[in-house]
Amino acid sequence: MIGKDKYSTNLVTTNWLSNKIMAWNDEENTRQMPWKGEKEPYFIWLSEIILQQTRVEQGLLYYHRFIYYFPNVRKLAAADEKKLMKLWEGLGYYSRCRNLHKAAKIIVADYHGVFPKSYENILKLPGVGPYTAAAISSFAYNEPYAVVDGNVVRVLSRFFGSYKSINNTDGKRWFGEVAQRLLPKKKAGVYNQAIMDLGAVICKPRKPQCEICPLHNKCVAFLLGKQQEFPVKNKRIRKKQRWFSFLILIRDGKVLIQKRVDNDIWKGLYQFPVYETSSFVPTSQLNRRISKDGLQIKLGKVAFSASQELTHQTIHGRFYVLLVTQSFKGIEGEWLTPRAAAKRAFPKMPAIFLNNLGCVNGKFDGSFSKK
DNA sequence: AAGACGGGGTG
DNA sequence: CACCCAGTCTT
Structure with missing residues (x-):
């Protein structure tokens, strides 16, 4: 299987994997975060933007700060740009903050301050890409869009033993398609949350906890002892x-x-x-x-x-x-x-x-x- | 398709 | 020190 372009993520595997993840989520997943189970798209959006390329622990303080100062999208849209930047200071990737402000203004101007409902419209907001749009759609509205973040590609690349690179177009398309096929459509929100939790808590970048992983019976990387080889990322650039x-x-x-x-x-x-x-x-x-x-x-x-x-x-x-x-x-x-x-x-x-x-x-x- | 974009944590 | 983190935008 390894090294080939085609993988049989057939229906049996599909149901097996999602069932295992859902069962693990129900019985053993103890991960808690303030925005977990949140249904208000505005709060979900804030948390997702803050967490882009950012560890949960690092973003936590900022999340609380933002919902305190800007409890709704109108407050955020009306915020002074300098104050907004000051609240973001230290978090990095400052375009996120500028785009947050832009998007808030768009939501007020074009959507009467009501967060857009459709995946397509959410995706149009500045600073919102495929991951964030899927996260908001599935968490807030249970829309059937699979999230594909660093956690998900790690879980999937190890499980299928896929040497597809996670940072080129072909690999991104592959992981996107597989993730979408694996998604239990009627439980999209909970499942999306669960697979990311699994990646963060069990299928960690270093020292994955394979012994207690619900997927280890069929995980190619684990069965071959090659967890560290996944996911594959090609050429990082020189500093x-x-x-x-x-x-x-x-x-x-x-x-x-x-x-x-x-x-x-x-x-x-x-x-x-x-x-x-x-x-x-x-x-x-x-x-x-x-x-x-x-x-x-x-x-x-x-x-x-x-x-x-x-x-x-x-x-x-x-x-x-x-x-x-x-x-x-x-x-x-x-x-x-x-x-x-x-x-x-x-x-x-x-x-x-x-x-x-x-x-x-x-x-x-x-x-x-x-x- | 490939770079650019922050700062902090980890092994 | 290299890699990673609930990615997205620009060139």
């Missing part, structure tokens, strides 16, 4: 290295910040004016570039260095602090007091710097000391 030199400009106790607007990392968040270079260059070289930009400032010592590991890149950061005079101008941005700056959302590294930037009587004084 990019980037070097950012941040300029912390203090004028009359206020710091200059800018919004990141390009289609790049941290879009929508705030930062300090930054020079990106292909490696860390001597301060003198940076000063020449600054001078070429027509700015009347000269950098001194680096106040703070840090790096941050992201999934696809490593950011090396340096922070320079400069006290400038009242007349300083030449860089676009907003001058903010410590209090105002704290209300904006920053990426992790600049946020750490900002949180340790000294201030006296509600004004930045240009000092820095890492607490």
Whole structure:
């Protein structure tokens, strides 16, 4: 069976697998989450967006925060974008937050504030892809759409011993079709939840608990002892290295910040004016570039260095602090007091710097000391 | 079809 | 350090 393109996910196997999963769910699945059994599509939607590529434990606090501040879609649509971003700060993948806001406005404008009912319309919302649309449709309305997330492809790839890659078009189509065929149509919501729970609790990426897995009698990977070979994912890309030199400009106790607007990392968040270079260059070289930009400032010592590991890149950061005079101008941005700056959302590294930037009587004084 | 997009946890 | 996480969007 292994290595071939065609698998007999015949009806017998289909019923066997879903029956086993449903029985396990009824008798042994103790996994609890606040949104489990939730029928209100708005809450389901929030939880699903927050949980995209995010561990349940990490998203939990944010979920509670969002339902507290935005108990319904109209509140969310009416939210101030800066406040929204601040609430999302630290969670990553910030396009999720921007799209959440966009979608909320669409629901208010096009659907009178009532969450759309059909899979097709749900799928049209920005930030909602096949997984999220299936999750909302099945959880809220018990519509027969199979969810295919990281848990599901792990369970299925191991069970069928499928070497189909989970990150190319062919593999995605294969897992999608198999998942859909396995779905008990009349119990879509409960089953979808259950197979994901199984993947999260039993069929884990490392150290799967095969001994207590309800599927082990027919699981190809388990029977062959090859659990670690699944799922197959092809070529991960090399990590990019980037070097950012941040300029912390203090004028009359206020710091200059800018919004990141390009289609790049941290879009929508705030930062300090930054020079990106292909490696860390001597301060003198940076000063020449600054001078070429027509700015009347000269950098001194680096106040703070840090790096941050992201999934696809490593950011090396340096922070320079400069006290400038009242007349300083030449860089676009907003001058903010410590209090105002704290209300904006920053990426992790600049946020750490900002949180340790000294201030006296509600004004930045240009000092820095890492607490 | 292939990259880009965050941050945290795990082995 | 590499991989993974209730994926989606852009190029």
